[in-house]
Structure formats: C-alpha cells, structure tokens
Amino acid sequence: MLQLANILHSRGFSITVIQTHFNSPAESKHPHFTFIPISDGLSPAEASTEDVVSRLTLRNSNCVAPFRDCLAGLLADGPITCLITDAFWHFSQSVSEGFGITRIVLRTSSISSFLAYDAFPVLREKGYLPKQDVENFICTKKSEAT
Numbered sequence: 001m002l003q004l005a006n007i008l009h010s011r012g013f014s015i016t017v018i019q020t021h022f023n024s025p026a027e028s029k030h031p032h033f034t035f036i037p038i039s040d041g042l043s044p045a046e047a048s049t050e051d052v053v054s055r056l057t058l059r060n061s062n063c064v065a066p067f068r069d070c071l072a073g074l075l076a077d078g079p080i081t082c083l084i085t086d087a088f089w090h091f092s093q094s095v096s097e098g099f100g101i102t103r104i105v106l107r108t109s110s111i112s113s114f115l116a117y118d119a120f121p122v123l124r125e126k127g128y129l130p131k132q133d134v135e136n137f138i139c140t141k142k143s144e145a146t
Helices: 002-009 052-062 062-077 090-098 111-125
Strands: 016-019 032-035 083-086 103-106
Touching: 016 062, 052 062, 052 111, 062 090, 083 090, 090 103
Parallel strands: 016 032, 083 103
Antiparallel strands: none
C-alpha cells in the first residue's frame, strides 16, 4: 500500500494515510505523507484476541464513525480525488459512497492468504478457530499406496 502511495506521490498527488494504531507504519520513514490516526475502539483484550475474524469484524464495526468524521474533516479542507483502502476495511465502502468519493480496493496479500481467509468460516464452523490450546502436535506424512 505504501509503495503505491509513493508512486502516486512521485506523480504529484498529496497522500493522507488514515490508520488505526494496529500495524501502523513508521511515520518517520514517510515524511512526505500526512498520517491521521483513528480509533478502532477495541479494548486491549479485543485487540489481542487470536480470533482474527472476530477482531476484523469488530474493527469494521467500530471504525465507521471515526473514519467518517476523519473524511468529513478532510473534505472540509478540499476535494478528495480518490480513496484507496485495504480490502479488510469493508466499512470504507459505505462511508465513501456516502460522500460520493471514488474508492479503489487494494488487496495487499497473496492468493494463498486470500484462500486462507476464505476458509475461516469453515474452520470456525468445525471448531478449529479460535485456536485451541494444544500441548502436543504430531504431523506425519501418509505413505503412498503401492
């Protein structure tokens, strides 16, 4: 995402990064960008849960109002050409549509990550997620039939 931002900046675009504190980039490495943090509203327990689906669902619910308020403030300063969001920020679609801002979704993960995330509902349904405490784990390769 930051590589794309650097390319756009080199072509004359002004870049503002709206982010939560979760996995935020080092602002000092990108002094040519404006960074605006928003709250994800997660408690420390919610932020540290190993239930990834639950954490993403909460973030998508909790970030709507802070994101909308942030965009409203930015729009008061001038027009926004385009909003480029991470695919996990589902909530940004309704907010961008509400303001009439063009939105592009960038999936920053690989196809294997996409397939893994696609499997989460099945894994939760079967009880594999959230991760259970496991004392021992043994993996063996099945021999091929001759």
